[in-house]
Amino acid sequence: MKNKKVYIISTSLRKSGNSDVLADYFMKGALEAGHDVEKVSLADREIHFCKGCLVCQQKKPCVIQDDADQIINKIKEADIVVFATPVYFYEMSGQMKTLLDRTNPLFADDYQFRDIYLLATCADQNEKSIDHLIDGIGGWIECFEKSQLKGVVKGVGIDHYGDVKEHISILEEAYAMGKKS
Numbered sequence: 001m002k003n004k005k006v007y008i009i010s011t012s013l014r015k016s017g018n019s020d021v022l023a024d025y026f027m028k029g030a031l032e033a034g035h036d037v038e039k040v041s042l043a044d045r046e047i048h049f050c051k052g053c054l055v056c057q058q059k060k061p062c063v064i065q066d067d068a069d070q071i072i073n074k075i076k077e078a079d080i081v082v083f084a085t086p087v088y089f090y091e092m093s094g095q096m097k098t099l100l101d102r103t104n105p106l107f108a109d110d111y112q113f114r115d116i117y118l119l120a121t122c123a124d125q126n127e128k129s130i131d132h133l134i135d136g137i138g139g140w141i142e143c144f145e146k147s148q149l150k151g152v153v154k155g156v157g158i159d160h161y162g163d164v165k166e167h168i169s170i171l172e173e174a175y176a177m178g179k180k181s
């Protein structure tokens, strides 16, 4: 079986924060599975809001010059795309939504990605806290109909910086998901 290209996008601006650690565990599993894995942190990148000009739908380059273009190309060419996000007001982080909006050029293009994974952490103990994020990314996935949501890690009850390291079963879940991907 051909090695898959896995692109992991960590969207928290808290470097080595809770969701970023889940991304690292997924990455470890995916590497052990023999995949070709790359991870990017939006903490190191500049991504501006989509202006809604729709120039990209005429297959012209985006009018905004920032780091989105490079990330979108990596998404386009990956077999598997993984989003790691903190829960902000029971939704995905604004950084993640801003990036999803900027993938609009792919809407008028072909793309390789098929399997999408979501890794989320939040303070709330209730697993339902992740539901709005699943709906949110579900809307994006519906627009790219060759793709599907393949797995979700619900990192609930995880708040302060570093708390995720005490949640061994959630770390193991992210690792196992990466290994099975």
Ligand SMILES: Cc1cc2nc3c(=O)[nH]c(=O)nc-3n(C[C@H](O)[C@H](O)[C@H](O)COP(=O)(O)O)c2cc1C
Pocket: 012, 013, 014, 016, 017, 018, 019, 020, 085, 086, 087, 088, 089, 090, 091, 121, 122, 123, 124, 125, 129, 158, 159, 160, 161
């Ligand atoms: C702006 C903001 C909004 C948040 N909203 C929620 C929320 O709605 N529900 C919740 O359970 N936790 C909420 N949290 C807590 C984070 O989801 C939690 O600390 C998470 O583990 C942070 O992940 P990170 O370290 O990867 O950034 C919020 C945190 C911030 C900074």
